Amino acid sequence: MEYSMHLPVLTCAEAAAEETRFIQGRTNVSWQLMQRAAQGIAQEALTFLNRRPQKILVLAGKGKNGADALLAAKNCCHNSTSIEVIFSDGIPRNGLPYKAWKLCQKKTTVVPQNRLTSLKKEKFCLIFDGLLGQGFQAPLSDKIARLVEFSHSLKGLRIAVDLPSGIGDDSTGPAFRADLTISIGCLKRPLLSPLAQRFVGRLRVIDIGLPFPESNESCTTTTLLSVLNQPRPARTDKRLQGKLLIIGGSENLSGAVMMNTAAALQSGTALVTTCLPQSIKAKAVVAYPEAMWRGFATSKDGSIAVKNLPLIKKLLPQNEVLLIGSGMSKSAGPFIQKVVKSFCGDLVLDADALRPEVIRKVSHAKNLVLLPHAGEFKRLSRQSLSIASGKKYAKKWNAIVVLKGPLTAITDGTRVVYIPWGGPILARGGSGDILAGMVGSLLARRKSLGLLAFNAVELAVTWHAFAADDLRKKWGEEAVRTTQLLSGLPSVLKKV
Known part of the structure; x- marks a missing residue:
C-alpha cells in the first residue's frame, strides 16, 4: 500500500464515486479498505484517549460505517475491554457488515432497544458513532434522531467515524456531537462547514490507500514528513544547509525571538543569524550558542533603532531567508518597512510585521510568507479570517498565507492545504513563534531538500502540528510548556 502526502477535500458524493470506481465491485478490496479504516x-x-479502554460503546447503522465502527472498537480492545453495541436496524445479516459482526461477535454484547436507559449509569471510555456515513441524505429518520439524541446523555469520549451522523453534503445538523471526527480516505467537505463545527470537534483524516486525482484543495498527511528522513548528501557543507536571518525582539519582549531561533536551529538550518536588542543578547547567547547573535542599540521604546539599518542591510544579501516581526513593537513599523523593502530572498512576516503598511513595502522578495492568526489577518485585510478571504488576500499580494487557527490552512490564492493536527494544545503563547522559526528554517533549506516554497511551508506547519499531537500524547494538554514542542521534533520523524 502506498500512502499519499496529500489527501483531497471532496464532497461525500465525490468520495463515494471515487471509492466505487476504485473497488469496481471487488468485495475483497472493499474488505481490505474497511480493515485499514x-x-x-x-x-x-487510542491516541486521543491516551490509555487502555475498559468499556466501549458502538452505535452501528446498517451500512459500512457501522462495520467500520465495530472493527475499530475491536482493534481498540485488550484482554479486559468490554464492547457493547446498539444496532439501529438490528444485527446485520449479509454483506461486509455481517462479516465484520461475525469477527467482533465474541467480544461484543448487543444492547436491545428496551434497555437503552440503563446505559446512562455507565461510563464508557469510547463511544463510536457509526450510525450513518457518507451516503446520508437529510433529514435524520426519527429512529436515528432518537439514538443520536440519546447518545448525548451518555458519558465517554465521543468518536465520529467518517462524519458525525447527521452531517452530509446537504446537512449541517442536528447531528451526533463528537469530541473527535476521523474522516476516512479523504477530508469530507461538509466537515469544513462553519455550521458543522459544533458537531465535528477535533478533526483527523486517515489514509487508507485510495488513489485520488490531484486537487487544489487538500490536507497534508504525515507521509509528507518522510522528506526529512532522507540522509543529507555525504559531502555537503553548512553553507548548503540553509542561511536564515532573524530580526526581532525588544527589551520587554525577548522570548519570541529566542523561540524563533531555537526552532530554526532544531529544525535543521545550519546557519542562523539573529538580530535583537543589545540588552538581551547576553542571555540569548548563553541559551542558544549555536546561533550567531547580533546585538543592536534600541530606541526609547526598547525596539531596534532605525539608525542600525546600514549595519543590518549588510547582512541581508548574506542570507537566503529573512524572518522578521516576532516580539517587536508597533512602533518598530518604520524600521521593519525599510528592512523588507531591501530584501531579495524569501521573506517571512510574523506578529508585528503583519501590518498593511509593511506589506506595501515588499517589492523584491522571491517569496512572501505571512503567518497571521485571526486578529492579525483582520488587521491586514480588514476582513474576518476565512478560507475565501485568505485566498483572496494571498492572490492579491502574491503571497503564501498560513491561516492559523483550530484547523490551520495554507493558501497561495489557488491552492488550499489543511493541516489536520495540533489543535487546543497549541492555543498558548509562543506556539506561533516556534512555527515562524520552523517556517524560516525549512524555507532556508528548501533547495537542499528539493522543495518549492509552498511545499517547504506546508512541511514546516505539518511538522509543528504533528509534534503538538505527540506532545499531547506524552504529557496531556494542561501541564506542558510551548517550548517542549522543540524536544519532540526529532522523535516524530521516527514515526513516519
Missing part, C-alpha cells in the same frame, strides 16, 4: 480509526482514538 478500522486500524486507522482505532489508532487515532
Whole structure:
C-alpha cells in the first residue's frame, strides 16, 4: 500500500464515486479498505484517549460505517475491554457488515432497544458513532434522531467515524456531537462547514490507500514528513544547509525571538543569524550558542533603532531567508518597512510585521510568507479570517498565507492545504513563534531538500502540528510548556 502526502477535500458524493470506481465491485478490496479504516480509526482514538479502554460503546447503522465502527472498537480492545453495541436496524445479516459482526461477535454484547436507559449509569471510555456515513441524505429518520439524541446523555469520549451522523453534503445538523471526527480516505467537505463545527470537534483524516486525482484543495498527511528522513548528501557543507536571518525582539519582549531561533536551529538550518536588542543578547547567547547573535542599540521604546539599518542591510544579501516581526513593537513599523523593502530572498512576516503598511513595502522578495492568526489577518485585510478571504488576500499580494487557527490552512490564492493536527494544545503563547522559526528554517533549506516554497511551508506547519499531537500524547494538554514542542521534533520523524 502506498500512502499519499496529500489527501483531497471532496464532497461525500465525490468520495463515494471515487471509492466505487476504485473497488469496481471487488468485495475483497472493499474488505481490505474497511480493515485499514478500522486500524486507522482505532489508532487515532487510542491516541486521543491516551490509555487502555475498559468499556466501549458502538452505535452501528446498517451500512459500512457501522462495520467500520465495530472493527475499530475491536482493534481498540485488550484482554479486559468490554464492547457493547446498539444496532439501529438490528444485527446485520449479509454483506461486509455481517462479516465484520461475525469477527467482533465474541467480544461484543448487543444492547436491545428496551434497555437503552440503563446505559446512562455507565461510563464508557469510547463511544463510536457509526450510525450513518457518507451516503446520508437529510433529514435524520426519527429512529436515528432518537439514538443520536440519546447518545448525548451518555458519558465517554465521543468518536465520529467518517462524519458525525447527521452531517452530509446537504446537512449541517442536528447531528451526533463528537469530541473527535476521523474522516476516512479523504477530508469530507461538509466537515469544513462553519455550521458543522459544533458537531465535528477535533478533526483527523486517515489514509487508507485510495488513489485520488490531484486537487487544489487538500490536507497534508504525515507521509509528507518522510522528506526529512532522507540522509543529507555525504559531502555537503553548512553553507548548503540553509542561511536564515532573524530580526526581532525588544527589551520587554525577548522570548519570541529566542523561540524563533531555537526552532530554526532544531529544525535543521545550519546557519542562523539573529538580530535583537543589545540588552538581551547576553542571555540569548548563553541559551542558544549555536546561533550567531547580533546585538543592536534600541530606541526609547526598547525596539531596534532605525539608525542600525546600514549595519543590518549588510547582512541581508548574506542570507537566503529573512524572518522578521516576532516580539517587536508597533512602533518598530518604520524600521521593519525599510528592512523588507531591501530584501531579495524569501521573506517571512510574523506578529508585528503583519501590518498593511509593511506589506506595501515588499517589492523584491522571491517569496512572501505571512503567518497571521485571526486578529492579525483582520488587521491586514480588514476582513474576518476565512478560507475565501485568505485566498483572496494571498492572490492579491502574491503571497503564501498560513491561516492559523483550530484547523490551520495554507493558501497561495489557488491552492488550499489543511493541516489536520495540533489543535487546543497549541492555543498558548509562543506556539506561533516556534512555527515562524520552523517556517524560516525549512524555507532556508528548501533547495537542499528539493522543495518549492509552498511545499517547504506546508512541511514546516505539518511538522509543528504533528509534534503538538505527540506532545499531547506524552504529557496531556494542561501541564506542558510551548517550548517542549522543540524536544519532540526529532522523535516524530521516527514515526513516519
